[in-house]
Amino acid sequence: MLLFYAPDIMGNTYVLSELESKHVLKVLRKGIGDVIFLTDGKGNMFHTRIIGTDVKACMVEVEHVERDYCPLPYQLHIAVAPTKNTDRLEWFAEKAVEIGISRISTIVCDNSERSMVKADRLQRVMVSAMKQSLRARLPQLDVNLSFTDILQEYKEPSVLKLIAYCGVSPVEKLPIKQVVKAGQPVVVLIGPEGDFSQQEFHTALRQGFIPVTLGDMRLRTETAAMYVCAAVSVVNQ
């Protein structure tokens, strides 16, 4: 099964982008009548058939739509401080989309090695991972949020709010699997290599965030974020 991204699909026909048209017609050698799948990244899976073979503008006709295709059985938002090396953040985004995540944010922290992230490149990695893993939902992405933005956003008590912290905590840090419950929406904050500052950590605690530990190993930022993603997926299995 081959999946293509059609964020702006509407109506009964659709023209693929030049790049995807070339891929479908030249690389995969598809032709009139062949079936390909499209997603809008909003949960819809379109079964389509090729009706036009312009190599720069492959046209398809929608035959059938599956709404809410393979929904993620949980809501997970990871807000992560970007890594110094962009590859590592992109790598996390790819793996998170494959495993399952509903939202990725990058946050600017006191100890951030890098603050500004370009959304478009990260978005491309995520689209590619969505297609690869046959998902029909592109996670929300927002970059360069301030730590305060994130805290402000989570006032509702229905979301489980966690912060992964390596430093000393006034309250016991529980293993993540002990606090995540299947089906409960969760937001997890992952700090930079130098960890969250004490001030950030205590501000988060006052806002109702629960400190968690990912074990006694020292994980890189992107490994910690990916580990959380896998842990939430495992709990929800």
Next chain:
Amino acid sequence: MLLFYAPDIMGNTYVLSELESKHVLKVLRKGIGDVIFLTDGKGNMFHTRIIGTDVKACMVEVEHVERDYCPLPYQLHIAVAPTKNTDRLEWFAEKAVEIGISRISTIVCDNSERSMVKADRLQRVMVSAMKQSLRARLPQLDVNLSFTDILQEYKEPSVLKLIAYCGVSPVEKLPIKQVVKAGQPVVVLIGPEGDFSQQEFHTALRQGFIPVTLGDMRLRTETAAMYVCAAVSVVNQ
């Protein structure tokens, strides 16, 4: 804390390699009397002090040894078909060492896109990840095993034997978290992008391997292997 690898450490003094000597003395600007940590990758953590500052042969004296430093609370062996792109396999090895694993093997499968892997490069990645994550145990690595080698090796019933398989199975595939028990040694087989062949799968079943599912998502080989690693770690938390 900075950790260096000294696989052949014996006695009371040790001379770092040229590369590590340069790192300690030139990059980190350490000098006589400064403390650095060494591990032999066999579970021992050596607290040492610099006693010689030859930039090509930094000499240290062992002050104290911690035996069985931060042992992994579980035994996990992942045997994985190498990915077409070597980076992806190396990436898995790095993450697995960070999260915790006792042995990594690469296996040659019917549908392997690549069969031969060079051990030395993978080993370097693992050493680097061990130092980075402050572990004192370098997981065992063996490359290019045949599928049969692996099956032959696991005859003892004390090890939980799992195979991740995407195809149709005559027995129900359970989610991995339902079959892994905290503390029980486990071996997991992860196939190539084209999955294990039916023949491989059925041979494994006959040898007592239990089929597991990692969820309904289509994961790349290295993501599947890393997911298993995280899942076993989570279960053992």
